Amino acid sequence: MAVVQDVHGHHDHHPSGIMRWVMTTNHKDIGTMYLWFSFAMFMVGGFLAMGIRAELFMPGIQILEPQLFNSFTTLHGLIMVFGAIMPAFVGLANWQVPLMVGAPDMAFARMNNWSFWLLPVAGLLLISSFFVPGGAAAGGWTFYPPLSAQGGLGVDMMIFAIHILGASSIMGSINIITTILNMRAPGMTLMKMPLFVWTWLITAYLLVLVMPVLAGCVTMLLTDRHFGTTFFNAAGGGDPVLFQHIFWFFGHPEVYIMILPAFGIVSEIIPTFSRKPLFGYSSMVYATASIAILSCVVWAHHMFTVGMPAVGQLFFMYATMLIAVPTGVKVFNWTATMWRGSMTFETPMLFSIGFVFLFVIGGFSGVVCAIVPIDIQVQDTYYVIAHFHYVLVSGALFSIFGAVYYWLPKWTGHMYDTKLANLHFWLSMIFFNVAFFVQHFLGLAGMPRRIPDYSLQFADFNMISSIGAFGFGLTQLLFLYVVIKCIRGGEKAADKPWEGATTLEWTLPSPAPYHSFETPPVIK
Amino acid sequence: MSSKSVMALLGSAILAFYSSMAFSSKYFHPEPQSVIAQETYDQHITALWICLAIFIVVFGAMFYSILKHRKSVGHKAANFHHSTVVEIIWTAIPLLILIAMAFPATRTVVAMKDTSQPDITIKATGYQWMWGYDYLQGEGEGISFFSKLSTPVAQLEGKETKGENYLLEVDNNVVVPVGKKIRVITTANDVLHAWWVPAFGVKQDAIPGFIRDLWFTANKPGIFRGQCVELCGKDHGYMPIVVEVMEADKYAQWVAEKKKASAAVMNTAAVGN
Numbered sequence: 001m002a003v004v005q006d007v008h009g010h011h012d013h014h015p016s017g018i019m020r021w022v023m024t025t026n027h028k029d030i031g032t033m034y035l036w037f038s039f040a041m042f043m044v045g046g047f048l049a050m051g052i053r054a055e056l057f058m059p060g061i062q063i064l065e066p067q068l069f070n071s072f073t074t075l076h077g078l079i080m081v082f083g084a085i086m087p088a089f090v091g092l093a094n095w096q097v098p099l100m101v102g103a104p105d106m107a108f109a110r111m112n113n114w115s116f117w118l119l120p121v122a123g124l125l126l127i128s129s130f131f132v133p134g135g136a137a138a139g140g141w142t143f144y145p146p147l148s149a150q151g152g153l154g155v156d157m158m159i160f161a162i163h164i165l166g167a168s169s170i171m172g173s174i175n176i177i178t179t180i181l182n183m184r185a186p187g188m189t190l191m192k193m194p195l196f197v198w199t200w201l202i203t204a205y206l207l208v209l210v211m212p213v214l215a216g217c218v219t220m221l222l223t224d225r226h227f228g229t230t231f232f233n234a235a236g237g238g239d240p241v242l243f244q245h246i247f248w249f250f251g252h253p254e255v256y257i258m259i260l261p262a263f264g265i266v267s268e269i270i271p272t273f274s275r276k277p278l279f280g281y282s283s284m285v286y287a288t289a290s291i292a293i294l295s296c297v298v299w300a301h302h303m304f305t306v307g308m309p310a311v312g313q314l315f316f317m318y319a320t321m322l323i324a325v326p327t328g329v330k331v332f333n334w335t336a337t338m339w340r341g342s343m344t345f346e347t348p349m350l351f352s353i354g355f356v357f358l359f360v361i362g363g364f365s366g367v368v369c370a371i372v373p374i375d376i377q378v379q380d381t382y383y384v385i386a387h388f389h390y391v392l393v394s395g396a397l398f399s400i401f402g403a404v405y406y407w408l409p410k411w412t413g414h415m416y417d418t419k420l421a422n423l424h425f426w427l428s429m430i431f432f433n434v435a436f437f438v439q440h441f442l443g444l445a446g447m448p449r450r451i452p453d454y455s456l457q458f459a460d461f462n463m464i465s466s467i468g469a470f471g472f473g474l475t476q477l478l479f480l481y482v483v484i485k486c487i488r489g490g491e492k493a494a495d496k497p498w499e500g501a502t503t504l505e506w507t508l509p510s511p512a513p514y515h516s517f518e519t520p521p522v523i524k
Numbered sequence: 525m526s527s528k529s530v531m532a533l534l535g536s537a538i539l540a541f542y543s544s545m546a547f548s549s550k551y552f553h554p555e556p557q558s559v560i561a562q563e564t565y566d567q568h569i570t571a572l573w574i575c576l577a578i579f580i581v582v583f584g585a586m587f588y589s590i591l592k593h594r595k596s597v598g599h600k601a602a603n604f605h606h607s608t609v610v611e612i613i614w615t616a617i618p619l620l621i622l623i624a625m626a627f628p629a630t631r632t633v634v635a636m637k638d639t640s641q642p643d644i645t646i647k648a649t650g651y652q653w654m655w656g657y658d659y660l661q662g663e664g665e666g667i668s669f670f671s672k673l674s675t676p677v678a679q680l681e682g683k684e685t686k687g688e689n690y691l692l693e694v695d696n697n698v699v700v701p702v703g704k705k706i707r708v709i710t711t712a713n714d715v716l717h718a719w720w721v722p723a724f725g726v727k728q729d730a731i732p733g734f735i736r737d738l739w740f741t742a743n744k745p746g747i748f749r750g751q752c753v754e755l756c757g758k759d760h761g762y763m764p765i766v767v768e769v770m771e772a773d774k775y776a777q778w779v780a781e782k783k784k785a786s787a788a789v790m791n792t793a794a795v796g797n
Binding site for chain 1: 531534535538550551552553554560561563564567568571572575578579582583585586589590593594595596599600601602603604605606607610611614615618619622625626629630632633634636637679680681682686688689690691692714715716718720722725726727728729731732733734736737750751752753754755756757758759760761762
């Protein structure tokens with residue numbers, strides 16, 4: 001007995017208190033920290049969004065002066081993209097990839113610690129830039145020069161934060177790729193991997209490809225600002241449009257970096273609650289790979305109004321429209337998975353169906369935006385704001401909520417309050433649409449994005465949108481409450497709380513032990 | 525009825541309500557005033573119908589399945605998991621639909637780019653935060669002025685009632701004759717700006733150090749409003765574009781007045797010297 005105790009104690013040995021988290025190399029601890037960091041940033045970004053919507057509640061300048069308003073929109077974008085959505089997916093990968101491929105931990109455990117602890121530094125840099133002379137960066141989250149050459153110290157802090165975030169992402173991706181390629185349980189061939197693992201493998205390759213491009217881009221901006229270079233300044237032989245090409249060569253794959261893991265999550269959840277295998281597994285894998293490859297050759301569709309030659313516009317239009325094909329395949333496959341299943345509608349399933357439903361609306365407006373003449377009309381208007389919030393909020397964010405509700409019993413060992421969780425879904429669903437659906441029409445009617453004040457014809461729909469946004473923001477506090485309540489206690493969760501689940505993590509006890517799969521399971 | 529379905533119904537009712545409200549009101553494209561704007565409008569309507577059809581087919585199937593293939597009504601799960609034929613079909617059909625959508629768009633793109641042989645050429649220069657206009661060629665050549673927001677600050681601060689064209693009015697309108705091909709050359713003095721008049725279906729970034737161009741031919745007289753649509757700093761929201769389209773004779777009159785005014789300015793300057 002003593003021996004058993006000893007072995008057990010050895011297994012769970014780790015520093016307690018704060019040092020457990022600072023020193024940890026455990027993929028579960030690091031995953032948890034990623035997720036909490038992401039939630040904290042989600043609250044900060046959400047606070048900025050509430051500021052934006054409060055200012056836009058009615059015409060006139062009420063709360064935010066124009067310059068501060070621009071800082072709010074800029075930092076809202078940067079914090080949500082780099083601070084909330086991306087770390088949340090990395091956190092999910094940290095928790096789930098080793099569990100789903102039957103590995104004991106991530107391949108580079110110490111680097112894992114380092115890639116997490118870079119994030120709070122970058123987050124602090126971004127937030128504290130509000131308090132330096134000149135204020136935070138105000139050139140939009142895309143920080144196009146020459147405007148971004150005009151800002152003060154806040155812009156430099158933003159550039160440095162992006163460097164740090166990029167380094168963190170690259171390390172995280174290399175870690176994920178190495179884990180997936182080298183540490184799968186015996187018998188788990190690539191084409192037997194769960195879809196979540198597949199989509200993350202492809203995402204990680206995309207990250208390794210484009211993050212250095214972003215780093216180069218911000219470095220050129222930095223040297224233009226301080227060291228006399230003129231990469232983006234026509235007066236010295238440079239070109240402001242060059243920046244946009246480099247930025248979007250990163251920026252468009254980045255869009256898919258934020259949605260491919262979401263596809264993976266939904267491809268896990270829908271079969272589980274349909275009690276039926278995923279329809280078209282291999283076509284899902286090929287579709288994901290095609291989307292990733294195509295995403296690298298469509299960047300200039302963000303730039304249809306810079307004045308490209310017709311041939312350039314046509315190439316990027318055709319390539320962009322082509323992405324609708326593999327994306328469509330995915331939606332059809334999810335529908336076919338549900339078809340003739342035996343469905344139940346627990347919270348993760350609700351979020352997944354909500355995801356498919358609203359993501360398709362975002363996909364439709366994406367195809368509309370791909371058509372050059374229409375895009376020229378809607379570019380830089382609220383139509384585009386509506387489009388990318390449909391794919392990033394009801395797309396990426398809904399899938400993250402779904403994933404948390406799916407795996408929370410495995411992480412905590414408790415079932416959450418399903419009534420409240422379902423309420424969280426329905427309130428999110430309704431308020432999201434109230435906030436963003438109207439924005440399509442604001443854009444079509446001619447309201448530009450990034451303006452602190454607008455003409456009177458836009459007043460009523462802006463008010464509706466603001467009300468929806470406030471509701472959506474408040475609803476997320478309910479999510480926090482549900483999660484905390486679940487961590488602190490609740491009905492004991494079974495090892496496999498979902499009847500139709502098939503992946504490896506459900507063979508472990510709930511909560512998952514601190515160290516798992518020290519002896520790899522064998523896949524037949 | 526369960527609370528869930530009530531909420532789902534409520535949600536779809538709200539969506540339907542918005543959409544119908546928007547389509548029948550000011551919340552859609554402004555009425556197209558040029559050939560390009562009309563083609564753009566038509567392509568958008570076609571795209572919306574196609575989206576609606578796909579939406580009904582896909583979600584019709586999905587919601588039928590959600591209703592019928594649920595465990596609570598005792599439906600047993602089937603076990604199929606792929607079908608090559610079906611997968612080829614639903615790869616091929618979207619491809620064909622996309623080709624059909626790309627075809628008219630391609631023609632419009634080529635037409636939009638044809639800025640050759642304009643009747644009048646105007647240079648629009650973006651400044652932080654106003655527009656400068658120079659009539660470079662055609663009737664009115666030599667006219668040059670700045671165009672600034674004319675909404676009083678008191679309206680911005682809420683000390684006065686906001687006027688009908690709040691934030692969409694300027695001191696000097698860009699004036700063009702009806703039915704003539706107008707080429708607008710865009711550039712900027714400091715940062716990026718973008719020149720947009722929705723009714724004409726034109727939008728072009730103005731890039732410091734570079735020249736870009738666009739063209740439009742207005743179908744009928746009137747006043748058409750747009751805004752700068754590329755973030756250009758603090759007062760980005762305060763640099764509207766107002767284009768006034770006039771009949772040929774009125775335009776000639778406007779040109780004559782502008783010329784007289786600038787001649788007067790020149791004379792005063794000469795006398796002063």
